Amino acid sequence: MNEAVIVEAVRTPFGRRGGWWADTRPDSLLAQTVQGLLARAGLPGEKVEDLIAGCVSQAGEQGANIGRLAAMLAGLPESVPGVALNRMCGSSQQAVHFGAQAIAAGDMRYVVAGGVESMSRVPMFLDVTLGQGEFRGFEGLNPALLERYPLIHQIESAERIAERWQLSQAEMDEWARESHARAWSAAQAGLHAELLPGPREDAGRDEGIREKTDPARMAAMAPALRPPGQGGVTAANASQLADG
Structure with missing residues:
Protein backbone atom coordinates (compact mmCIF):
# COMPACT_ATOMS: atom_id res chain seq x y z
CA MET A 1 0.00 0.00 0.00
CA ASN A 2 1.31 3.45 -0.93
CA GLU A 3 1.74 6.13 1.71
CA ALA A 4 -0.46 9.17 1.06
CA VAL A 5 0.93 12.56 2.07
CA ILE A 6 -0.34 16.13 1.84
CA VAL A 7 2.11 18.01 -0.38
CA GLU A 8 0.56 21.47 0.05
CA ALA A 9 -2.59 22.93 1.60
CA VAL A 10 -4.15 26.34 0.97
CA ARG A 11 -7.47 28.06 1.41
CA THR A 12 -9.10 31.41 0.79
CA PRO A 13 -9.94 33.72 3.65
CA PHE A 14 -13.53 33.00 4.66
CA GLY A 15 -15.85 35.86 3.85
CA ARG A 16 -19.07 36.70 5.63
CA ARG A 17 -22.32 36.18 3.74
CA GLY A 18 -22.77 39.27 1.61
CA GLY A 19 -19.14 40.22 2.24
CA TRP A 20 -15.77 39.80 0.57
CA TRP A 21 -16.70 36.99 -1.84
CA ALA A 22 -20.33 37.89 -2.50
CA ASP A 23 -19.59 38.96 -6.08
CA THR A 24 -17.52 35.85 -6.88
CA ARG A 25 -19.13 32.72 -8.28
CA PRO A 26 -18.31 29.60 -6.22
CA ASP A 27 -16.97 27.68 -9.22
CA SER A 28 -14.62 30.57 -9.97
CA LEU A 29 -13.66 30.78 -6.30
CA LEU A 30 -12.73 27.10 -6.24
CA ALA A 31 -10.86 27.42 -9.52
CA GLN A 32 -8.79 30.32 -8.17
CA THR A 33 -7.95 28.25 -5.10
CA VAL A 34 -6.86 25.30 -7.24
CA GLN A 35 -4.60 27.61 -9.24
CA GLY A 36 -3.09 28.98 -6.04
CA LEU A 37 -2.56 25.46 -4.70
CA LEU A 38 -0.75 24.22 -7.79
CA ALA A 39 1.41 27.34 -7.89
CA ARG A 40 2.52 26.87 -4.30
CA ALA A 41 3.13 23.16 -4.77
CA GLY A 42 4.98 23.69 -8.06
CA LEU A 43 2.83 20.95 -9.58
CA PRO A 44 1.96 21.07 -13.30
CA GLY A 45 -1.76 20.72 -13.95
CA GLU A 46 -1.26 17.75 -16.26
CA LYS A 47 0.00 15.68 -13.31
CA VAL A 48 -3.36 16.01 -11.47
CA GLU A 49 -5.36 12.83 -11.86
CA ASP A 50 -8.58 13.91 -10.15
CA LEU A 51 -10.17 16.95 -8.51
CA ILE A 52 -12.47 15.96 -5.65
CA ALA A 53 -14.65 18.79 -4.33
CA GLY A 54 -16.86 18.74 -1.26
CA CYS A 55 -19.96 20.91 -1.60
CA VAL A 56 -23.19 20.75 0.40
CA SER A 57 -25.68 22.83 -1.58
CA GLN A 58 -25.18 21.40 -5.07
CA ALA A 59 -27.67 23.60 -6.85
CA GLY A 60 -27.59 26.78 -8.90
CA GLU A 61 -24.02 28.00 -9.35
CA GLN A 62 -22.79 25.05 -7.28
CA GLY A 63 -24.61 22.46 -9.37
CA ALA A 64 -23.59 20.53 -12.51
CA ASN A 65 -20.55 18.91 -10.77
CA ILE A 66 -18.64 21.91 -9.44
CA GLY A 67 -15.51 19.77 -9.12
CA ARG A 68 -15.30 19.21 -12.86
CA LEU A 69 -16.29 22.80 -13.67
CA ALA A 70 -13.60 24.18 -11.35
CA ALA A 71 -10.98 21.94 -12.94
CA MET A 72 -11.80 23.37 -16.36
CA LEU A 73 -11.99 26.95 -15.09
CA ALA A 74 -8.62 26.52 -13.37
CA GLY A 75 -7.07 25.69 -16.75
CA GLY A 99 -8.04 11.37 -2.42
CA ALA A 100 -5.77 9.72 0.14
CA GLN A 101 -7.54 6.39 -0.33
CA ALA A 102 -7.07 6.53 -4.10
CA ILE A 103 -3.36 7.18 -3.66
CA ALA A 104 -2.97 4.47 -0.99
CA ALA A 105 -4.68 1.98 -3.29
CA GLY A 106 -2.31 2.80 -6.13
CA ASP A 107 -5.03 4.18 -8.40
CA MET A 108 -3.59 7.69 -8.51
CA ARG A 109 -0.47 9.64 -7.61
CA TYR A 110 -1.55 13.30 -7.46
CA VAL A 111 -5.05 14.35 -6.37
CA VAL A 112 -6.47 17.78 -5.58
CA ALA A 113 -9.10 17.56 -2.83
CA GLY A 114 -11.00 20.24 -0.94
CA GLY A 115 -14.28 22.05 -1.11
CA VAL A 116 -16.22 25.23 -1.63
CA GLU A 117 -19.39 26.86 -0.37
CA SER A 118 -20.88 30.25 -1.20
CA MET A 119 -23.65 30.98 1.25
CA SER A 120 -24.06 34.43 -0.30
CA ARG A 121 -24.88 33.16 -3.77
CA VAL A 122 -26.28 29.68 -3.01
CA PRO A 123 -28.50 29.80 0.09
CA MET A 124 -28.68 26.82 2.44
CA PHE A 125 -31.35 24.24 1.54
CA LEU A 126 -31.60 25.46 -2.06
CA ASP A 127 -31.55 21.77 -2.98
CA VAL A 128 -34.38 20.77 -0.62
CA THR A 129 -37.62 22.35 0.60
CA LEU A 130 -37.45 23.55 4.19
CA GLY A 131 -40.76 23.45 6.02
CA GLN A 132 -42.22 26.74 7.14
CA GLY A 133 -43.12 27.32 10.76
CA GLU A 134 -41.67 25.98 13.97
CA PHE A 135 -39.30 23.03 13.39
CA ARG A 136 -41.33 21.48 10.58
CA GLY A 137 -38.24 19.92 9.05
CA PHE A 138 -37.44 19.21 5.44
CA GLU A 139 -40.60 18.82 3.37
CA GLY A 140 -38.72 17.94 0.16
CA LEU A 141 -37.50 14.64 1.58
CA ASN A 142 -39.19 11.28 1.08
CA PRO A 143 -42.25 11.05 3.39
CA ALA A 144 -41.33 7.43 4.17
CA LEU A 145 -37.99 8.65 5.52
CA LEU A 146 -39.62 11.35 7.60
CA GLU A 147 -41.96 8.77 9.12
CA ARG A 148 -38.94 6.83 10.40
CA TYR A 149 -36.72 9.75 11.40
CA PRO A 150 -37.94 13.13 12.71
CA LEU A 151 -35.25 15.06 10.85
CA ILE A 152 -34.75 18.58 12.16
CA HIS A 153 -32.62 21.64 11.42
CA GLN A 154 -29.11 21.56 12.87
CA ILE A 155 -29.83 24.65 14.96
CA GLU A 156 -32.65 22.77 16.67
CA SER A 157 -30.22 19.87 17.12
CA ALA A 158 -27.86 22.27 18.90
CA GLU A 159 -30.70 23.47 21.12
CA ARG A 160 -31.48 19.90 22.17
CA ILE A 161 -27.81 19.18 22.86
CA ALA A 162 -27.67 22.30 25.03
CA GLU A 163 -30.74 21.13 26.93
CA ARG A 164 -29.30 17.64 27.38
CA TRP A 165 -26.05 18.95 28.84
CA GLN A 166 -27.60 21.97 30.56
CA LEU A 167 -25.62 24.55 28.63
CA SER A 168 -26.93 28.07 29.11
CA GLN A 169 -26.86 30.84 26.53
CA ALA A 170 -24.40 32.67 28.78
CA GLU A 171 -21.99 29.70 28.62
CA MET A 172 -22.33 29.41 24.85
CA ASP A 173 -21.79 33.15 24.46
CA GLU A 174 -18.62 32.92 26.55
CA TRP A 175 -17.24 30.14 24.35
CA ALA A 176 -18.06 32.24 21.28
CA ARG A 177 -16.25 35.27 22.70
CA GLU A 178 -13.21 33.15 23.54
CA SER A 179 -13.24 31.64 20.05
CA HIS A 180 -13.22 35.09 18.41
CA ALA A 181 -10.46 36.29 20.74
CA ARG A 182 -8.24 33.31 19.92
CA ALA A 183 -8.92 33.57 16.20
CA TRP A 184 -8.14 37.28 16.17
CA SER A 185 -4.88 36.73 18.06
CA ALA A 186 -3.86 33.98 15.64
CA ALA A 187 -4.60 36.20 12.64
CA GLN A 188 -2.68 39.15 14.09
CA ALA A 189 0.28 36.86 14.78
CA GLY A 190 0.30 35.76 11.13
CA LEU A 191 -0.24 32.10 11.95
CA HIS A 192 -2.43 31.40 8.92
CA ALA A 193 0.30 30.65 6.38
CA GLU A 194 -2.20 28.59 4.39
CA LEU A 195 -4.17 31.66 3.30
CA LEU A 196 -4.16 32.70 -0.34
CA PRO A 197 -4.50 36.40 -1.18
CA GLY A 198 -8.01 37.68 -0.51
CA PRO A 199 -10.23 40.05 -2.47
CA ARG A 200 -8.91 43.06 -0.52
CA GLU A 201 -5.52 44.14 0.77
CA ASP A 202 -6.63 43.66 4.39
CA ALA A 203 -8.01 40.16 3.74
CA GLY A 204 -5.14 38.34 5.38
CA ARG A 205 -7.62 36.84 7.83
CA ASP A 206 -11.17 35.53 7.90
CA GLU A 207 -13.73 38.30 7.54
CA GLY A 208 -16.03 36.97 10.24
CA ILE A 209 -13.51 37.21 13.09
CA ARG A 210 -14.37 39.97 15.52
CA GLU A 211 -11.62 41.85 17.35
CA LYS A 212 -14.06 42.79 20.10
CA THR A 213 -17.39 41.33 21.18
CA ASP A 214 -20.11 42.95 23.26
CA PRO A 215 -21.38 40.59 26.00
CA ALA A 216 -24.51 42.66 26.61
CA ARG A 217 -25.45 42.74 22.95
CA MET A 218 -24.84 39.01 22.63
CA ALA A 219 -26.99 38.26 25.66
CA ALA A 220 -29.86 40.32 24.24
CA MET A 221 -30.04 38.40 20.97
CA ALA A 222 -33.11 36.27 20.30
CA PRO A 223 -32.81 32.53 19.52
CA ALA A 224 -32.08 31.76 15.88
CA LEU A 225 -35.08 29.45 15.40
CA ARG A 226 -36.98 29.02 18.62
CA PRO A 227 -39.40 31.60 20.07
CA PRO A 228 -37.88 34.23 22.38
CA GLY A 229 -37.07 32.86 25.80
CA GLN A 230 -37.18 29.22 24.68
CA GLY A 231 -33.69 28.75 23.30
CA GLY A 232 -30.06 29.79 23.62
CA VAL A 233 -28.56 29.27 20.16
CA THR A 234 -28.27 32.71 18.56
CA ALA A 235 -26.54 34.30 15.59
CA ALA A 236 -23.81 35.39 18.01
CA ASN A 237 -22.83 31.94 19.29
CA ALA A 238 -23.65 29.73 16.30
CA SER A 239 -21.49 29.04 13.26
CA GLN A 240 -21.46 31.89 10.80
CA LEU A 241 -22.79 31.90 7.26
CA ALA A 242 -19.71 32.22 5.12
CA ASP A 243 -18.15 31.94 1.66
CA GLY A 244 -14.82 30.31 0.88
Missing part, protein backbone atom coordinates in the same frame (compact mmCIF):
# COMPACT_ATOMS: atom_id res chain seq x y z
CA LEU A 76 -6.34 22.05 -16.02
CA PRO A 77 -6.14 19.79 -19.09
CA GLU A 78 -9.47 18.48 -20.32
CA SER A 79 -8.24 14.98 -19.43
CA VAL A 80 -8.38 15.82 -15.70
CA PRO A 81 -11.72 14.61 -14.26
CA GLY A 82 -13.57 16.16 -11.35
CA VAL A 83 -16.31 15.10 -8.96
CA ALA A 84 -18.46 16.76 -6.30
CA LEU A 85 -19.56 15.03 -3.10
CA ASN A 86 -21.81 15.92 -0.19
CA ARG A 87 -21.21 14.63 3.32
CA MET A 88 -22.75 17.77 4.77
CA CYS A 89 -20.37 19.62 7.12
CA GLY A 90 -17.68 16.99 6.59
CA SER A 91 -17.66 17.26 2.80
CA SER A 92 -14.22 18.81 2.32
CA GLN A 93 -12.66 16.43 4.84
CA GLN A 94 -14.26 13.49 3.04
CA ALA A 95 -12.82 14.75 -0.23
CA VAL A 96 -9.34 14.58 1.32
CA HIS A 97 -10.03 11.06 2.61
CA PHE A 98 -11.15 9.88 -0.82
Whole structure:
Protein backbone atom coordinates (compact mmCIF):
# COMPACT_ATOMS: atom_id res chain seq x y z
CA MET A 1 0.00 0.00 0.00
CA ASN A 2 1.31 3.45 -0.93
CA GLU A 3 1.74 6.13 1.71
CA ALA A 4 -0.46 9.17 1.06
CA VAL A 5 0.93 12.56 2.07
CA ILE A 6 -0.34 16.13 1.84
CA VAL A 7 2.11 18.01 -0.38
CA GLU A 8 0.56 21.47 0.05
CA ALA A 9 -2.59 22.93 1.60
CA VAL A 10 -4.15 26.34 0.97
CA ARG A 11 -7.47 28.06 1.41
CA THR A 12 -9.10 31.41 0.79
CA PRO A 13 -9.94 33.72 3.65
CA PHE A 14 -13.53 33.00 4.66
CA GLY A 15 -15.85 35.86 3.85
CA ARG A 16 -19.07 36.70 5.63
CA ARG A 17 -22.32 36.18 3.74
CA GLY A 18 -22.77 39.27 1.61
CA GLY A 19 -19.14 40.22 2.24
CA TRP A 20 -15.77 39.80 0.57
CA TRP A 21 -16.70 36.99 -1.84
CA ALA A 22 -20.33 37.89 -2.50
CA ASP A 23 -19.59 38.96 -6.08
CA THR A 24 -17.52 35.85 -6.88
CA ARG A 25 -19.13 32.72 -8.28
CA PRO A 26 -18.31 29.60 -6.22
CA ASP A 27 -16.97 27.68 -9.22
CA SER A 28 -14.62 30.57 -9.97
CA LEU A 29 -13.66 30.78 -6.30
CA LEU A 30 -12.73 27.10 -6.24
CA ALA A 31 -10.86 27.42 -9.52
CA GLN A 32 -8.79 30.32 -8.17
CA THR A 33 -7.95 28.25 -5.10
CA VAL A 34 -6.86 25.30 -7.24
CA GLN A 35 -4.60 27.61 -9.24
CA GLY A 36 -3.09 28.98 -6.04
CA LEU A 37 -2.56 25.46 -4.70
CA LEU A 38 -0.75 24.22 -7.79
CA ALA A 39 1.41 27.34 -7.89
CA ARG A 40 2.52 26.87 -4.30
CA ALA A 41 3.13 23.16 -4.77
CA GLY A 42 4.98 23.69 -8.06
CA LEU A 43 2.83 20.95 -9.58
CA PRO A 44 1.96 21.07 -13.30
CA GLY A 45 -1.76 20.72 -13.95
CA GLU A 46 -1.26 17.75 -16.26
CA LYS A 47 0.00 15.68 -13.31
CA VAL A 48 -3.36 16.01 -11.47
CA GLU A 49 -5.36 12.83 -11.86
CA ASP A 50 -8.58 13.91 -10.15
CA LEU A 51 -10.17 16.95 -8.51
CA ILE A 52 -12.47 15.96 -5.65
CA ALA A 53 -14.65 18.79 -4.33
CA GLY A 54 -16.86 18.74 -1.26
CA CYS A 55 -19.96 20.91 -1.60
CA VAL A 56 -23.19 20.75 0.40
CA SER A 57 -25.68 22.83 -1.58
CA GLN A 58 -25.18 21.40 -5.07
CA ALA A 59 -27.67 23.60 -6.85
CA GLY A 60 -27.59 26.78 -8.90
CA GLU A 61 -24.02 28.00 -9.35
CA GLN A 62 -22.79 25.05 -7.28
CA GLY A 63 -24.61 22.46 -9.37
CA ALA A 64 -23.59 20.53 -12.51
CA ASN A 65 -20.55 18.91 -10.77
CA ILE A 66 -18.64 21.91 -9.44
CA GLY A 67 -15.51 19.77 -9.12
CA ARG A 68 -15.30 19.21 -12.86
CA LEU A 69 -16.29 22.80 -13.67
CA ALA A 70 -13.60 24.18 -11.35
CA ALA A 71 -10.98 21.94 -12.94
CA MET A 72 -11.80 23.37 -16.36
CA LEU A 73 -11.99 26.95 -15.09
CA ALA A 74 -8.62 26.52 -13.37
CA GLY A 75 -7.07 25.69 -16.75
CA LEU A 76 -6.34 22.05 -16.02
CA PRO A 77 -6.14 19.79 -19.09
CA GLU A 78 -9.47 18.48 -20.32
CA SER A 79 -8.24 14.98 -19.43
CA VAL A 80 -8.38 15.82 -15.70
CA PRO A 81 -11.72 14.61 -14.26
CA GLY A 82 -13.57 16.16 -11.35
CA VAL A 83 -16.31 15.10 -8.96
CA ALA A 84 -18.46 16.76 -6.30
CA LEU A 85 -19.56 15.03 -3.10
CA ASN A 86 -21.81 15.92 -0.19
CA ARG A 87 -21.21 14.63 3.32
CA MET A 88 -22.75 17.77 4.77
CA CYS A 89 -20.37 19.62 7.12
CA GLY A 90 -17.68 16.99 6.59
CA SER A 91 -17.66 17.26 2.80
CA SER A 92 -14.22 18.81 2.32
CA GLN A 93 -12.66 16.43 4.84
CA GLN A 94 -14.26 13.49 3.04
CA ALA A 95 -12.82 14.75 -0.23
CA VAL A 96 -9.34 14.58 1.32
CA HIS A 97 -10.03 11.06 2.61
CA PHE A 98 -11.15 9.88 -0.82
CA GLY A 99 -8.04 11.37 -2.42
CA ALA A 100 -5.77 9.72 0.14
CA GLN A 101 -7.54 6.39 -0.33
CA ALA A 102 -7.07 6.53 -4.10
CA ILE A 103 -3.36 7.18 -3.66
CA ALA A 104 -2.97 4.47 -0.99
CA ALA A 105 -4.68 1.98 -3.29
CA GLY A 106 -2.31 2.80 -6.13
CA ASP A 107 -5.03 4.18 -8.40
CA MET A 108 -3.59 7.69 -8.51
CA ARG A 109 -0.47 9.64 -7.61
CA TYR A 110 -1.55 13.30 -7.46
CA VAL A 111 -5.05 14.35 -6.37
CA VAL A 112 -6.47 17.78 -5.58
CA ALA A 113 -9.10 17.56 -2.83
CA GLY A 114 -11.00 20.24 -0.94
CA GLY A 115 -14.28 22.05 -1.11
CA VAL A 116 -16.22 25.23 -1.63
CA GLU A 117 -19.39 26.86 -0.37
CA SER A 118 -20.88 30.25 -1.20
CA MET A 119 -23.65 30.98 1.25
CA SER A 120 -24.06 34.43 -0.30
CA ARG A 121 -24.88 33.16 -3.77
CA VAL A 122 -26.28 29.68 -3.01
CA PRO A 123 -28.50 29.80 0.09
CA MET A 124 -28.68 26.82 2.44
CA PHE A 125 -31.35 24.24 1.54
CA LEU A 126 -31.60 25.46 -2.06
CA ASP A 127 -31.55 21.77 -2.98
CA VAL A 128 -34.38 20.77 -0.62
CA THR A 129 -37.62 22.35 0.60
CA LEU A 130 -37.45 23.55 4.19
CA GLY A 131 -40.76 23.45 6.02
CA GLN A 132 -42.22 26.74 7.14
CA GLY A 133 -43.12 27.32 10.76
CA GLU A 134 -41.67 25.98 13.97
CA PHE A 135 -39.30 23.03 13.39
CA ARG A 136 -41.33 21.48 10.58
CA GLY A 137 -38.24 19.92 9.05
CA PHE A 138 -37.44 19.21 5.44
CA GLU A 139 -40.60 18.82 3.37
CA GLY A 140 -38.72 17.94 0.16
CA LEU A 141 -37.50 14.64 1.58
CA ASN A 142 -39.19 11.28 1.08
CA PRO A 143 -42.25 11.05 3.39
CA ALA A 144 -41.33 7.43 4.17
CA LEU A 145 -37.99 8.65 5.52
CA LEU A 146 -39.62 11.35 7.60
CA GLU A 147 -41.96 8.77 9.12
CA ARG A 148 -38.94 6.83 10.40
CA TYR A 149 -36.72 9.75 11.40
CA PRO A 150 -37.94 13.13 12.71
CA LEU A 151 -35.25 15.06 10.85
CA ILE A 152 -34.75 18.58 12.16
CA HIS A 153 -32.62 21.64 11.42
CA GLN A 154 -29.11 21.56 12.87
CA ILE A 155 -29.83 24.65 14.96
CA GLU A 156 -32.65 22.77 16.67
CA SER A 157 -30.22 19.87 17.12
CA ALA A 158 -27.86 22.27 18.90
CA GLU A 159 -30.70 23.47 21.12
CA ARG A 160 -31.48 19.90 22.17
CA ILE A 161 -27.81 19.18 22.86
CA ALA A 162 -27.67 22.30 25.03
CA GLU A 163 -30.74 21.13 26.93
CA ARG A 164 -29.30 17.64 27.38
CA TRP A 165 -26.05 18.95 28.84
CA GLN A 166 -27.60 21.97 30.56
CA LEU A 167 -25.62 24.55 28.63
CA SER A 168 -26.93 28.07 29.11
CA GLN A 169 -26.86 30.84 26.53
CA ALA A 170 -24.40 32.67 28.78
CA GLU A 171 -21.99 29.70 28.62
CA MET A 172 -22.33 29.41 24.85
CA ASP A 173 -21.79 33.15 24.46
CA GLU A 174 -18.62 32.92 26.55
CA TRP A 175 -17.24 30.14 24.35
CA ALA A 176 -18.06 32.24 21.28
CA ARG A 177 -16.25 35.27 22.70
CA GLU A 178 -13.21 33.15 23.54
CA SER A 179 -13.24 31.64 20.05
CA HIS A 180 -13.22 35.09 18.41
CA ALA A 181 -10.46 36.29 20.74
CA ARG A 182 -8.24 33.31 19.92
CA ALA A 183 -8.92 33.57 16.20
CA TRP A 184 -8.14 37.28 16.17
CA SER A 185 -4.88 36.73 18.06
CA ALA A 186 -3.86 33.98 15.64
CA ALA A 187 -4.60 36.20 12.64
CA GLN A 188 -2.68 39.15 14.09
CA ALA A 189 0.28 36.86 14.78
CA GLY A 190 0.30 35.76 11.13
CA LEU A 191 -0.24 32.10 11.95
CA HIS A 192 -2.43 31.40 8.92
CA ALA A 193 0.30 30.65 6.38
CA GLU A 194 -2.20 28.59 4.39
CA LEU A 195 -4.17 31.66 3.30
CA LEU A 196 -4.16 32.70 -0.34
CA PRO A 197 -4.50 36.40 -1.18
CA GLY A 198 -8.01 37.68 -0.51
CA PRO A 199 -10.23 40.05 -2.47
CA ARG A 200 -8.91 43.06 -0.52
CA GLU A 201 -5.52 44.14 0.77
CA ASP A 202 -6.63 43.66 4.39
CA ALA A 203 -8.01 40.16 3.74
CA GLY A 204 -5.14 38.34 5.38
CA ARG A 205 -7.62 36.84 7.83
CA ASP A 206 -11.17 35.53 7.90
CA GLU A 207 -13.73 38.30 7.54
CA GLY A 208 -16.03 36.97 10.24
CA ILE A 209 -13.51 37.21 13.09
CA ARG A 210 -14.37 39.97 15.52
CA GLU A 211 -11.62 41.85 17.35
CA LYS A 212 -14.06 42.79 20.10
CA THR A 213 -17.39 41.33 21.18
CA ASP A 214 -20.11 42.95 23.26
CA PRO A 215 -21.38 40.59 26.00
CA ALA A 216 -24.51 42.66 26.61
CA ARG A 217 -25.45 42.74 22.95
CA MET A 218 -24.84 39.01 22.63
CA ALA A 219 -26.99 38.26 25.66
CA ALA A 220 -29.86 40.32 24.24
CA MET A 221 -30.04 38.40 20.97
CA ALA A 222 -33.11 36.27 20.30
CA PRO A 223 -32.81 32.53 19.52
CA ALA A 224 -32.08 31.76 15.88
CA LEU A 225 -35.08 29.45 15.40
CA ARG A 226 -36.98 29.02 18.62
CA PRO A 227 -39.40 31.60 20.07
CA PRO A 228 -37.88 34.23 22.38
CA GLY A 229 -37.07 32.86 25.80
CA GLN A 230 -37.18 29.22 24.68
CA GLY A 231 -33.69 28.75 23.30
CA GLY A 232 -30.06 29.79 23.62
CA VAL A 233 -28.56 29.27 20.16
CA THR A 234 -28.27 32.71 18.56
CA ALA A 235 -26.54 34.30 15.59
CA ALA A 236 -23.81 35.39 18.01
CA ASN A 237 -22.83 31.94 19.29
CA ALA A 238 -23.65 29.73 16.30
CA SER A 239 -21.49 29.04 13.26
CA GLN A 240 -21.46 31.89 10.80
CA LEU A 241 -22.79 31.90 7.26
CA ALA A 242 -19.71 32.22 5.12
CA ASP A 243 -18.15 31.94 1.66
CA GLY A 244 -14.82 30.31 0.88
